[in-house]
Amino acid sequence: MSKVLIVAEHDGKALNPSVAKCVSCARGIDGATVDVAVLAVDGAGLAEAAAAIDGVDRVLRIDNPANEHLLAATVAPQVAAVAADYTHVFGPSTMFGKDLMPRVAALLEVNQVSDIMEVLGPYRFKRPIYAGNVVITVEAAEDRLLVATVRTASYQAAGDGGSASIESRDVDAELPGHSRFVKLEAGSSDRPDLQTAPRVVSGGRALGSEENFELIYSFADSIGAAVGASRAAVDAGYVPNEMQVGQTGKIIAPELYFAIGISGAIQHLTGIKDAGTIVAINKDAEAPIFEVADIGLVGDLFKVVPELKEALGS
């Protein structure tokens, strides 16, 4: 029988929504038990939150002063130390999981399945390669521990209402001192979170400047949407890097996505494939974004977006 351990991503105060998505993925393995490991300085509240996720059987609370910033070099040995009790160890395919999980896998001397998008069996999964242009089925050896990251955009978050047991664990692992956290510069925003918002408005290079990007913010605010951007807009300095949607930015799956002034490079499309409805607004009728859009409008964004705000905004 499969025993899955999920490594919880959090910021010390709250669990990241990726945890409940990993739980949904793990639940796709027939008959699996699902445990969540919470590594923190004082994980009491986080462990309770994890215990309340539907489908979690047990929470391992691993408190350690070294877990203040969850650096891969310090977290990986602790995860590897508890992994022996499990058949699968999952993390999210967020920057946190991408950084951490291969380090865990190597410590356990196994390869990793990156970006699980579909569970076909306990050791059989689908995952995207080539920026999502190809989907492969991989089969893993059943006699080895399986380490994987979960493509969070492919899964709905598991609900609340669970009541898993919480177990405190002392982990005996040597933690290196060669890597130190210095600081985090986080974009402060009262807007909805890009990775979980049901509505997202993204702007591209056609906005032309940081000032003009205000048009995107203002439309997004009027419909309660999160704000994203194409790589071109980030590279041009209109918006910070954490707003990038695409192959190397965030992979998202909102119910409604507005691509405004975005041509639709394949790398951007990779990031929005799972969106419910894609609306494209672009001056260029030949822009590739129209090939994937559910609703397309050829027009000047500087004219269209204010009208749209007027019609839809509140």
Add this chain to the structure above:
Amino acid sequence: MKKILVGLKRVVDYNVRVRVRGDGSGVETDGVKMSINPFDEIALEEALRIRERGDVGEIVAVSIGPAEAQQQLRTGLAMGADRAILVRSDRDVDSLTAARMLLEIVRREEPELVLLGKQAIDNDNNQTGQMLAALWGRPQATFASKIDVGDGKLTVKREVDVGLETVEVDLPAVVTTDLRLNEPRYVKLPDIMKAKKKPLDEIDAAELGAEPDDGIRTVAWEPPAERQKGIMVEDVAGLVAALKDKGLF
């Protein structure tokens, strides 16, 4: 630093629209343009800039792949690497094995810094740098968007989901590069001529003692599910009507 080791993987060029073979047996690579993995090119560019600031003596480029990967190493030499090593392997090398091979090269070459792309754009795994750091027992600074070289340590700005995280790591270390670290230079013709004279050593993969790991095998390839064809609307009124029609407003 005395030496930086840079990984250069040969991959299908960024601009090629990759297709699954008609019989579903893999990805069509015949006659397709091959290039240095773009993230690895950024890694090499960063090494060159560190050298231009006088912070490193030698830059060694390494690739694991078929004989043809010599082309990518020659391009790396033309960009400015001092010498190159091809770990010759005619089969696909999994991430763990690649990390083990790189570790063996690290033991032979003793670089203070290994710079790799954060992921190869073919399999999009995003694993090898982290695995090498783990096996080596050294720090990793992944998804770097700025690297400052200090005395026996690096300060690295990393792209994370909420913004930018700064970490300090002792050397030796592994750093993987993100897109905004730099813009790689173009290779000039005289440099291509000069690169022909630079040393390019070949090592047989088997000689490095890392057996391929087939713990995870690919058994099927398919194109992704197509999205349904959408509609075009004439104006904002049409767009609003279509959105309301779908129950979205």
